[in-house]
Amino acid sequence: MDTFLQQFQHLKIQLEDIIAATDNFNDDNCIGRGGFGNVYKGELSHSKGRSMVAIKRLDRRHGQGIPEFLKEITTLSSYSQENLISLLGFCYQGDEMILVYDYASRGSLDRYLNSPHLTWLQRLKICLDAAEGLRYLHDPRGAHQRLIHCDVKSANILLDDNWNGKVSDFGFINNGSRKRAAIGYCHHGSRYPWVL
Incomplete structure (x- = not known):
């Protein structure tokens, strides 16, 4: 320790x-x-x-x-x-x-999905932001080890002051291997296979 x-x-x-x-x-x-x-x-x-x-x-x-x-x-x-x-x-x-x-001052995306104040362009940008964050975690070509986010949902996409999307809650995720299917175990004990 x-x-x-x-x-x-x-x-x-x-x-x-x-x-x-x-x-x-x-x-x-x-x-x-x-x-x-x-x-x-x-x-x-x-x-x-x-x-x-x-x-x-x-x-x-x-x-x-x-x-x-x-x-x-x-x-x-x-x-x-x-x-x-x-x-x-x-x-x-x-x-x-x-x-x-x-700190993501606007909280999680799930709070805004039904909001008329969130434009379609903002929604698209948030989706692209989340996709970039997930690509970084899942991509084995980077300098880091591939990690598989096992709980992707709107509550785990946080928004800052400028409505930038940020992936959160990926600390308890599983390492992925390039040569086999990665099995992810989510917080709730559910089992989901992904072939990468």
Whole structure:
């Protein structure tokens, strides 16, 4: 564990800073409740500067332990592309396991699908943005290992201030091989085969 923490020291964020940014995890700053814990917003200094961020406070009762937490940090820290939500940092202090991500101020695409305010050109651009993010994850020709997103849906496409689409929630995905079908296991335990 100490070796791991040293390797990712540049991403480490102190718990005190996260508590200050979220006003002690105040419900007023809670922007989502998910299968692995609550997500809060707050302004925080991180590996890329200082900005508004999304802070996922993991709850061990929902099935994510230390190995999954470390795997998510390892995986997410090595994938950077403009159409992916980036991992900006993490906190592992005491019983707290916290991940810090880019903040997408407009939330998820599913909130806007029936909105008359979202034009068809905006919708097309968001689709293309999501496709670029998925291409980056799935393409074996890049400098990174191919990853298969097992839960592509409008709730996992987040939107920033400028309506740019960003793929999220790809930390628990499966490695794909060039020479065989990749089997993906989604969060809900469903099994879906993809031939790549």
